Amino acid sequence: MMVSVAALAAVVFSVLVAITLGPADISLVNVRDIVTNHLGLTDIPVKMSKDAIVWQERLPRALVAAASGVGLGICGVVMQSLLRNPLADPFILGISSGASTGAVVVGVLGIGGAAFGLSGGAFVGALLAFGLVLFLGRLAGNGTDRVILAGVAATQLFSALTSFLIFAFADSDETRGVMFWLLGSFEGVRWNDVALCAGVVLVGAALCTHFAHVLDAFTFGDSVASSLGFDVRRVRLVLLIGTALVTATLVSVAGAIGFVGLVLPHAARLLVGPNHSRLVPATAIIGAIFMVWVDAVSRVAFAPTPLPVGVGTALVGVPAFIAIMARRGRDR
Template identity: 80%
Template sequence: MAGSLLTVGGILALTLSVLVAITLGPAEISLVNVRDVLLNHLGLADIPVRAAKNAIVWEERLPRALVAAACGAGLGICGVIMQSLLRNPLADPFVLGISSGASTGAVIVGVLGVGSAALGLSGGAFIGALVAFGLVLLLARLAGGSNDRVILAGVASTQLFSALTSFVIFAFADSDETRGVMFWLLGSLEGVRWDDVRLCAAVVLLGTAVCLYYAHVLDAFSFGDQIAASLGISVGRNRLMLLVVTAIITATLVSVAGAIGFVGLVLPHAARFLLGPRHSRLVPATALLGALFMVWVDAVSRVAFAPTPLPVGVGTALVGVPAFIVILSRRRKVR
C-alpha cells in the first residue's frame, strides 16, 4: 500500500515538475501558457496563443523536459541492474565503458566526418557504445566472466576509448569542432526534438518492463550467483540478457544526450532507502526518482548561467559527487 501511494505521488510530482520546468528559461512562459499550448495540441481546446510561445513550449522545452525525464529514469534503472548483477553498490551504467565508446563514436563522426551524412552524431555515438559493450563482453569472457572480470574489462574499455577520443580531438579537431564536441561530451539536451522523445521513451519503457519481468532474477543475483543458480535461475543467460538491456538503454540515452554521470550510481540508493531492496518496488521507484532528478537538474542548469546553458552532465556531477561521498562514508561505517 505504501509503495503504491509513493508511486502515485511520484507520478504526480513528476507531472508537476515537467510543467514547472517548461516555464523556466530566458523567455517568459507562464503555467497558463503551458496549459493552453498543451490543450491545443491535444485537441481539447482552441485557445489563441502567440506563435513564439507555442514554439517555445511545444517544440523546445516540453521535448527537452521529457527527454530529461527519460534519461533520468533509464540511467537509474541501468544502475539498479548493474549493482544487482555485479553485487557492487558503487557500480553504474558507465562501468561497462559504454559512455566512453559513445564519445569515441560521436567524435569520429563529428570531427573526422566518417559516415556523417548517414549516421549523424547520435548514430555514431550509438554504434560506438555498442562496440565498447562488445569489447567488454569479449574481454570478460576471455578473463573468465566473473563479476570482478566484468568490472575490470569495463575499466580497460573506458580507458581505451577515452584515450581514442582525446587523440582524435587533439590531432584533428579545430577550435570550433572541439567546443561543439566537448559540450556534447559533458552532457547536453540542447536541440532535442520529438523524434528523440519517442525513441528515448520507447527504449526506457521497454527496458522498465523487462526489468520488472526479471525482478525476481535481480533479487536472486543480489545474493550471489550460487544462490541464484540454486533457485533454478540460468545465471549466464539471464546475466547476458540484463547486460544487453543495460547496454541498449545506456547507448540510446547517451547517443541523444551525451555522457550524464552519477544518475545510475546515486538514485538506486535513494530508492532503496525509501522502499527497500525488492526489485519489484525498486525498479519503478528508481525510474521515478531518476526522472524527477534529471528534470530539475536540467531546469536549473538551463537558467543558472542564462542565456548560456550549463551542460546537464556538469549539473549531475555537482550533485552526484557529494552523494557519492556520502555513500562511501556510510559503507565505511557499516564495516
C-alpha cells in the same frame, strides 16, 4: 496505487514547472494552455512565441531529461545487481565512453553514418566497450572488483580515443560542439529525440521490471540464481544488451552523463529497500525528477550560457554519493 499516482504526479509537476524556467516569461497557465491546445483538448489563444518556446524547445528538452534519468537510473540498478558491486554503473564500466566514441566516429568521421546514424554508432561503441570490460575482467579472474577496474581502464581508453578523433579530424566548430555534447547536453533536442529516447527507455524499463525477480536472485550470486532455475547466461546477456542499448541511445542524444546510474539506485534503496519489484520503479521516478531539475537549474544558473548537464549531475551526485555511503557505513 496511491503512491504510484503521487509519484507520477510529482514527475508531471516537475516537468511543467521546469518548462516555466528561463528568460521568457511563461507561466504554468501558459504551459497548460499550450500543451492542451496541441493535444487537441482546448483551443485557447496563446502568443506564437510562447507556443514555440514551450512546444518546440522546453517540453521536448524536459521529456528527454526525464527519459535520461529513468534510463540511466535503471541501467545502474541492473549493473549493480548483475555484478554485485555498488560502484557499477554504465559510466564507470566504460559503456558511456564507448558509446561516445562510436557516436563521434559516425558524427565526425562519417563512417557508417548512412547505415547506423549516431544512435547506431553509439550502440556499437557501447557493445565493444562492454565486451572489452568483460574480456579484461575474465583475464584478471572474473571478480567483481576486477570488472570495475577493467571498466576504469576501458573508460580511459575510449575517452582517449574520442579525444584523439576530435583533435585529429574535427575542425574548431565541430570540436566545440562535440566537447560540449560529451559533457552532457539537452540543447537542441526535438520531438524525434523524445520519441527515440522514450521508446527505448520504456522497453528497457519493461525488461527490467519483467526480470525483477531474477535480479533479486542475482544479488546473491550466480549459483543461487541458477539453483532457482534461472538461465543465468541468457538472462545476463539479455539484460546487458538491453542496458547497452538504453545507454547508447541516451548518449547519442544527450552525451555522456555520469553519476546518475551510480547514485540514484542507492537513494532508491534507502527509500524502498533492495526488492527489485519496488527498486526499479522507484529508481525510475527519482531519476526522472532528478534529471528534470538538474537540467532546469543547469539551463538557468549561468544564463544565457547553459551549464553542461553532466557537470550538474557530478556536482550534485558526488556529495550525494558520499552522504549515502557515510550513512550506509553508520548503519552497519
